[in-house]
Amino acid sequence: MKKKGFISRVVTPFVTVLKHAAYKPVTHKYPYERLEGFPRTRGRIVLKMDECIGCGACGYICPDFAIMMKPVEGKDLTYPAIDFLKCSFCGLCVEICPRDALEMQSVVELGSSNYRDLTYYPERMTEPEDIKKLLPELKYVLTPVATKEGMKYIRRRV
């Protein structure tokens, strides 16, 4: 362990803290600004109904029992319906799907005043989520810190 003098143990903390006043705040004003997701970010699950063969593998693997196969009018097969109240966005269903009929959007802003609305039936599963509708006040989309621009920002901060 390094030994330091009394002055640097008492005065240096004060100076170091005061230096932070010069740095830019890192807060995002969330409903007006939002971070962009990464390609792999796990969020809302979208169903491609043409690809789905109704095998039910997603319902089998789901650790939260959030997926159940439901019939759709005018189709012979059953398609997955997801209860997003139970879903933990682990992405196992997307991975196990033999036809890649499920994919994930980087949108996690799902919410409703009625918990029944969070059960997405196959018809609704096919429509991707629109961020503009979920956050009507959104003005800017920010790039996350780990991208190249973000790293530049970090370097400036240090």
Added chain:
Amino acid sequence: MHRYLTDPFQEIEEVEGGLFKLNIGPQHPISGQGRFIVLTDGELVYDIEVDIGYSHRGIEKILEYKNYIQAVVPLERMVMLDTSNILMGFVRAVEELYGVEPPPRANYIRTIINELNRISSHLYALGLYAESAGWNPAVFIWTTVDREPILDILEMITGARWSHSFFIPGGVRADLPNGIKERILDTMDFLERRLEVYEDAWIYNETFRMRTEGVGVLPRDKAIEWGAAGPSLRASGVKYDTRLNEPYSAYPELDFKIVTHTAGDAYARGWVRFEEIKVSIDLVRQAIENIPKGPVKKALPPRPVKQEALARAETARGEINFYIYTEGRDKPYRVKISPASFRNFFVIEQMPKIQEIKLADVPPLIYSFDPWFLDADR
């Protein structure tokens, strides 16, 4: 006499000898729900009782109904800060049962993610620790902010900031994305510079040392006898780290050493944690430089080759071990999880027996062990 002084139903709960019972908790004394019942006469503490179980979810029972891939998801909910290290123990136990060795590239990816998790968990824990010593939340917010680039990297690799669900028995779920190497190296440089700032502002701060040095001294023999885990054990001078003593993943191929301290007090525990961040930064750099090429997962054979396995892994809070007993089905018959915090809580309960503790020392003492209620409750 005024009614206030004579009323038998008065609020102040007195036990024998004019002592108070103070409740610290149960709403978020640290993070999660749990309660410390402190027996005190104002400033001197006579007894600490830890009341856990507010968030017992029965993970051991749940795992009996899940197959080995599904089990990953509920298991991670034990410690949200440190999900992949928790998972590492389970995945190792299953691989031992099935006699599978993951491919080398998967081992390296696991090591990188484990160490990034450890850094982020230690940063968070140190921030809380500083706050427990009566700091306004400045340091806590700095560490939370500086954790953000790490979480972004983890999100790029695994798809989630935490609860990655990324390790499965037999490997990892996906390969590293393109261009991740530069970002990891950049972030490690950034973190190293931030750690210097922490040293100036906080680790060597006189008031912080006044508050934590000599508080809760845990001697070496007691640490072993009471089963302290992780940094708390190493701060008492025991040279033990599962990463080296029972090598797993890519750790045997990487070069690092165990951080130990001989004082065994609260400051030493925080200091060990702080120095471990530097070791982890070094480990991530080594792993990303030396990562081999190849596949990242391997299928499990249909039947396990063994009936029982005990696997250990080093989480940020200390050693976790999984005892799995199986009868040959795709689901375990019994999983016994012994997390680090469960052991450390017992040590916290014993502390007033060997040392004089003041009321103001209780929060730094507790936080210095970095216990996690969700971890202990399972």
Added chain:
Amino acid sequence: MIDWLIEFIRVNLDPLFKIIIFPGITFIMLFTIFAVWYQRKFLARLMLRMGPVHAGRVMGWLQLIADSLKLLTKEIIFPAYSYKKLFLLSAITLPVIPAAAIALIPFAPGYAIFNVKGYTGLLFLGIMSLYPIFIVLMGWASNNKFTLIGAFRTIYLDVAGEIPIFLSVLGVFIWAGTYDLQDIVAMQSSMWFVIPQFLGFIVFFISYFAMIEKAPMDIPEAETELVFGYRTEYTGALFLDTMLGDYINILAWSLMMVTLYFGGYNGPAIFPDPLLNGAFWILFKLIILLAITFTVIISYARLRIDQAIRLGWYYLIPLALLNLIITVIIKYVVLGG
């Protein structure tokens, strides 16, 4: 027009103006609100945050008004088996004490609410020493473990901080040769007393944190172990009242520090009016002093109560006594009185 108005008010309504507008109730209230907002904004910047942004559009300046209104609309809860009269009265009286002490601080030559010559410096210290008594009453009347321990700690902290701070102020009195605050400020027009009284200033500055009960000496309200210390049981408007007392206390001690060591209202003449000029300089100094105070608040960990007492009795009191001896020697031996 404006000049005429100020002149008219000064001549005709002087005492009333002082009590109600400046530096009386209105000023104290507004400055308290400003100080809380300033603390939140400033600390947020040090923590890489933004602080309040929404209320009032521009830098969240309405946030504190909104918070106060919210607290005023909340129910006041009296804890079971609390001593209700004392619970109420001690909280209501709390802000009055430091506000009464502010009445002695001169804001311009010959301009203070309680505009007398004589022992004003001693009177200030006497009034301020009442403050902890009401905290103890609050803690005791709440009938709660946390408040009671918080109240006991206040007594300890008072012992640790009050004696050094009084001794360091005594150094200034000896150096100036008077107890009168107006004279002390007037004497600093050429040189601030922080230079001859540097040792005393250090003692004052450290004890100051014990008196305003902020980190690193916020021991009575120690959030981590004693929920909110002596004010745990206060809700709604009464909570607002106790917070008001807290910040007026900061204001009073900061004004005292500016008055004693940093030349009070003295400064280069920017405004023609001496009152405006004095008020400007005193507020300017106050804002810088508050920034330093807030930075100290988040730079250090909270001391334990025994450490605070050891700091007070082992280091600060000897230092203050040393300062007294040096002051006497310099003033009466070197400079020859």
Added chain:
Amino acid sequence: MRLKRMDPKRLSELLKDRFGERITITSLEERRLFFKVDYEIAHDVARFLKENGFDMAITMGGTDFPKRNVIEIFYGVWSSTHDFVAFMKFDISRENPRFRTFIDIWPAVHNYERETWELLGVDVEGHPRLKLLLLPDDWSFEEEGYPLRKDFDSSRYRSPWGDET
């Protein structure tokens, strides 16, 4: 007393010499030794392990076997000298599940034995504080049973949100 460092194989030989037929080695690995003993000699074995440097209890628990009508209790102990884990198991009857505490040998098992008492319904004799640890304070063993037993009805504790899907 300084102990000579040994490996699991050496420990298994030592145990065999000392306790003979009443101890069964179930599995011997590089850093593990799993063995099963009779309950009657469990405390002697534990004391023997402690004397030979196995000072830190790292896990403890039990497994319910309704088919064999036993509950298996296990103790995992790590040694700071020898740096491997000895894993001791013994059976107790399922009808009358009780065993004497090991706290005097390894204090660290205190909370684990409490947990085993409440989750598996095993009576730990001589334990100083058999108080509910993980289960809620209003838990009734008569009505709800012991959670880790195999006959525990966990379907009673489903999500309160109903089952829409």
